Amino acid sequence: MVTAEKGSQMIVTKKSLPRRTFLRGMGTSLALPLLDAMIPSMTALASTPANPVQLRRLGFVYMPMGCDVSRWTPPGEQTLDELSPTLQPLSRVKQQVTAITNMELQNAYPGTHATSNAAFLSAAEAKRTESSDYYLGTTVDQIAAQQIGQSTQLPSLEMSMDLLSVVGQCDNGYACVYQNNLSWSSPTTPLPAEAHPRIVFESLFGAGGSAADRQAAIKKRASLLDSVTAEITRLQNTLGPQDRNKVDQYLQTIREVERRIQRAEVDVAENPLPDLDRPVGVPVAYADHARLMFDLQLLAMQGDITRVITFQLARETSNRTYPEIGVNDPHHPLTHHGNNPKKIAKVAKINQFHVSLFAEFLEKLQNTPEGNGSLLDHSLYLYGSGMGNPNVHDHTNLPILVAGGAAGNMQGGRHIKFNHPKPLADLHLTLLNKVGVKLDSFADSQGHVEGLFEPLDV
Template sequence: MIGSKKALPRRTFLRGLGTSLALPLLDAMVPALTAQAASPASPARLRRLGFVYMPMGCDIGRWTPPGPESLDELSPILRSLGPVRRHVTVITNLELKNAYPGTHATSNASFLSAARAKRTESTDYYLGTTVDQIAARQIGRETRLPSLELSMDLLATVGQCDNGYACVYQNNLSWSSPTTPLPSEAHPRIVFERLFGEGGSAADRRAALRRRASLLDAVTEEIARLQSQLGPADRQRVDEYLESVREVERRIQQAELSSKDDPLPDLDRPVGVPSSYAEHARLMFDLQVLALRGDVTRIITFQLARETSNRTYPEIGVSEPHHPLTHHGNDPDKIAKMAKINQFHVSLFAEFLGKLQATPEGDSSLLDHCLYLYGSGMGNPNLHDHTNLPILVAGGAAGNMRGGRHIRFAEPTPLANLHLTLLDKVGVHLDSFADSDGTIDALFEPLSL
């Protein structure tokens, strides 16, 4: 229920039958946050941490920016980042020593843990707590969902998947402990219900959704009550946010209706998601925008495809499976097609960053209050190596990030150094992380908001 105080608390929800709808940051909430505004971890300057995993490395020649220090000229794979380049820094020559011997399983497992996976085909797997979950233990306590784990594939494989390593290492980016992997969700409907559903079982929430045209139907009276307390600018913000929620829900419903007429479902794709990879990915990214905007969670991981994925990409003219293309044997045609997939994945991430940049929050944008790491745990997939990884960081001034730059290390540097740096910038201070030997201080400098 909405209270009658002049200043709304940041943790205000619109509640109805089976529904708990978080709100974006409003001017009406700012007075309640003023006393905390000076704190780096203040809700008035919310910081979020996200990780997007690109599988099976890339064509590093088409990835690496030509400029030694700036992103004034972007490489072919990164060209779509042009509109947001001032919020992006590419970091060259990072490595994952603990991912060797080079495998797909260890590429995925070490990306966020920087730890060595125990080689086993059974359930006695052992890795390390991932950087996202270390952050979730502290800043995740302040949100309804401590973290959100997303993927694009139906990760139902079990047993041994890669050179004696259990499938669990390829299926899960996030681990809350060395023995506890956190399953990711690829179905937009289930993610939507996690963000906005409340009460009863998942079956209860789905039944409630079937009884009404939209989740927002359950909070119509609460919306009207809230709007009567807000000024014109806040009413417009709420209207825009609710329309974004309604549009995402409409797209999910359309995908579910379309799937009923699909006689040949994709075995790697859950039933009821868009048949187009791009539309599915956009839905998953838009759900992240809603989650971050409503402060439902501040920690997100997203796997664009699993390692060894044989997905094809006919929508961009690549009919060959992704995984075999990465074992290209230096064939220029295969390398070009692999790079086209890399470019496609980056373009979807660029669209997402553009939406964050276009979403106002306080006196800046949602992108200004986020830090996202995008990259892969594999460098050259033809060699299965874990050095010179394709890595970039995107974000804004609330984390004091210096964008528009290319940081190039002369010697291979632990990816764990970047994880340690990002943790520090969201207020989680550790002396070390995995095999780190320092921080990447050049990534940030003090900025005035």
């Protein structure tokens, strides 16, 4: 049934809107956010305080080359009442964030950049090879995608910030494939990530055909939304005021993201000095690019286009500089700081900058209504690195955050600190179970992360 509001009354009609509703136009397939009209008010699917809508999503954000642990680790033993300097940007969302201290990746040793990236989601040992006979393990995101991703348009979405064209041997005898790819659908099948906002945008909202055909269609009509104007009008006439407002806000966000992509493409066309490290049409400033990629993730989840996302903030051994925050030194050399306080401070500044972009994203998720809560309430995100202290290439005491609500089950605002190193695979297993993927073990797991989803007793 479809519900439509009139004054203070609720009118119940005989039709409901399917969750997998699309507005279609030339070269366009536009998914819709979760609407009240998609939730039959007289069935068990109704959204109530006792029975919230539980569309669970699982996301992973990779921060390269570890951190300055002294500025990362929260001072509190159990709560996040006081944030560390690096985590300060999380202040407005800290009640839906948990920091976890003393997790490790034993299978990432002997200690390389390649294995840091490769083991982060697989917790597996990478075969040491410089050729194409690489071998790792199926990553946690792809295990989730096999179950919770099969009913969506895209089972999973792999994103990055770098144009990854490096091949061959990258790090102490390890093939570049280990550094280039976070996601592996099997031990021999890495999944390339996309750094270009336009290509991601088209993968979310394109209706098929070749990339050239989709691009030509977009240029012809100037905007993706132009081709579905009539469908939007028809839909809005069938919805109640609250649903119409949701659709309007969703479409405004899509149009704004598309405008920013178009602006970036114009800026690059007008710039006579190409940047070989940045894909054509990508915003010049790192933060603008990252925000655009995070906004695309929000749209992908809001439209239920995918429920599993991975995002690499930069690849291991990245020599990217961050002039927008006053760090003009390349990132990778800074991490081999030799205990130089000035270099360590710059690494910490980069760490805080990356966290600030993630915090902005979490705030947007928190401010996006869905069902009986927010998009953040119905999501889980793991943020962290496969390396601890980059100066010595270790894989213990990893910087790890978990954010979200997992449909009301996660208790945030805390700091879980283990007395002894605990496998990161334990956290992967815990997150899988919480989004409905039941496994007894994962990689070198020894159990679950206790306390992450239970009330805090202080």
